[in-house]
Amino acid sequence: MSKKFWVVIPAAGVGRRMQSDCPKQYLDISGKTVLDRTISVFIERKDIEGIAVGIGANDAYWQDSIWAEHSNVHSYVGGSERSETVQNGLSFLLDQHGVTPHQSVLVHDAARPLLPQTALDKILSHDGKFGCILALPCRDTIKQQQQGNATIHSTLDRRLLWQAQTPQCFPVGALKKALEQAVQDGALITDESSAMERLGWQPALIEGDVLNFKITSPDDLMLARAVLR
Numbered sequence: 001m002s003k004k005f006w007v008v009i010p011a012a013g014v015g016r017r018m019q020s021d022c023p024k025q026y027l028d029i030s031g032k033t034v035l036d037r038t039i040s041v042f043i044e045r046k047d048i049e050g051i052a053v054g055i056g057a058n059d060a061y062w063q064d065s066i067w068a069e070h071s072n073v074h075s076y077v078g079g080s081e082r083s084e085t086v087q088n089g090l091s092f093l094l095d096q097h098g099v100t101p102h103q104s105v106l107v108h109d110a111a112r113p114l115l116p117q118t119a120l121d122k123i124l125s126h127d128g129k130f131g132c133i134l135a136l137p138c139r140d141t142i143k144q145q146q147q148g149n150a151t152i153h154s155t156l157d158r159r160l161l162w163q164a165q166t167p168q169c170f171p172v173g174a175l176k177k178a179l180e181q182a183v184q185d186g187a188l189i190t191d192e193s194s195a196m197e198r199l200g201w202q203p204a205l206i207e208g209d210v211l212n213f214k215i216t217s218p219d220d221l222m223l224a225r226a227v228l229r
């Protein structure tokens with residue numbers, strides 16, 4: 001029987017950088033919310049076992065999602081940081097959905113609604129033992145700024161630089177432990193891979209897609225709306 005994966009979708013952010021009236025995952029892109037579009041990427045796939053959506057404790061929007069009542073979509077309460085929302089999602093799968101620690105899970109930002117199926121196919125068909133992430137090789141020349149002012153300190157060798165995307169795929173148990181360890185050590189964790197790397201894991205880099213950009217600021221929303229016009 002072919003392997004099936006759970007997806008954890010962290011959707012408990014407030015979207016400060018978007019400066020919008022509602023959390024950015026509930027903003028409209030051509031008639032559907034960002035979050036509903038993101039869930040739609042996974043909902044019809046036979047290789048997706050279930051979708052766990054981490055929402056804010058005071059989320060008043062989720063109830064209006066077109067997927068809120070779907071039998072394969074399960075919401076849970078996220079946390080004050082993205083990493084906490086992911087941790088809560090892993091505990092939710094282990095404690096309430098019979099997922100075992102060795103099973104691999106995908107974590108995908110709610111704020112990346114344009115993930116192409118072709119990129120998702122690549123991460124789902126990767127069987128590396130050290131996990132894997134979608135990422136984009138840097139195409140521009142990369143500058144590091146001086147500390148304290150916006151002048152150039154140096155130019156980095158871009159041949160070895162990639163921009164991390166999601167989904168990121170790791171065994172549930174190992175990822176949960178790595179995130180807990182990172183919190184315990186007070187480490188700044190902005191993606192799942194960095195927590196695993198701290199413990200010596202070397203996840204595979206799988207080339208993602210420029211369309212799989214994260215909707216962070218107003219210009220990203222404009223771009224997504226232009227793409228789906």
Ligand SMILES: Nc1ccn([C@@H]2O[C@H](COP(=O)(O)OP(=O)(O)OP(=O)(O)O)[C@@H](O)[C@H]2O)c(=O)n1
Pocket residue numbers: 009010011012013014015016017018024025054078079080081082083085086109110111112214215216
């Ligand atoms: N406490 C948090 C913070 C973020 N996220 C989710 O993690 C993804 C990527 O985070 P980001 O783009 O930073 O979203 P926000 O934290 O909402 O944005 P900002 O940093 O501008 O407030 C988003 O889908 C967001 O909903 C989450 O589930 N829980």
Ligand SMILES: C[C@](O)(CO)[C@H](O)COP(=O)(O)O
Pocket residue numbers: 082109163164165166190191192214216
């Ligand atoms: C996980 C991520 O999307 C990979 O690039 C990114 O780290 C999320 O960062 P954010 O500050 O929580 O948007």
